[in-house]
Amino acid sequence: xxxxxxxxxxxxxxxxxxxxxxxxxxxxxxxxxxxxxxxxxxxxxxxxxxxxxxxxxxxxxxxxxxxxxxxxxxxxxxxxxxxxxxxxxxxxxxxxxxxxxxxxxxxxxxxxxxxxxxxxxxxxxxxxxxxx
Numbered sequence: 041x042x043x044x045x046x047x048x049x050x051x052x053x054x055x056x057x058x059x060x061x062x063x064x065x066x067x068x069x070x071x072x073x074x075x076x077x078x079x080x081x082x083x084x085x086x087x088x089x090x091x092x093x094x095x096x097x098x099x100x101x102x103x104x105x106x107x108x109x110x111x112x113x114x115x116x117x118x119x120x121x122x123x124x125x126x127x128x129x130x131x132x133x134x135x136x137x138x139x140x141x142x143x144x145x146x147x148x149x150x151x152x153x154x155x156x157x158x159x160x161x162x163x164x165x166x167x168x169x170x171x172x
Contacts, residue, residue: 053168056097057081058088058114059130060106064153068101068160075161077168083107085114089121096123098168101160104131104138112145119146126167130155 055077059065062083069081080097082088085108092100100118102111109117115127126148131138134152142150149163 052076052078053098054078054080054095055164056088056092056100058085058100058102058106058111060084060103071157071161072164075165077164085109085117088114089117092118092123093121097125099125099164100127101164102127102129104129104133112142115145115147128160128163
């Protein structure tokens, strides 16, 4: 299946974005690509899982509410498949309860929409720098 941002740049950390809203997905893709990351983006968890199995990302950035499952379940499935990278959850429906659930599930950061772009970029950069 085609994805947005399919050109792999081996010298840059690979970021996997999963966001069902096309405008937000494209915005995140352009934001992170513009900061030098190798980015792929999908609208659904199933597509992202297939991609992650074939080419594991350095970091996952996922929306909480997706059409086929939620971002916490997606992260759990990636962990069950052996992936061990950092993950960031974003949500338009943020709450202390959701933030606590996400952190308990292993998310390194949780952001509410609308996103503060610089904070997201700084977090992804910090998480991917810490890995390498």
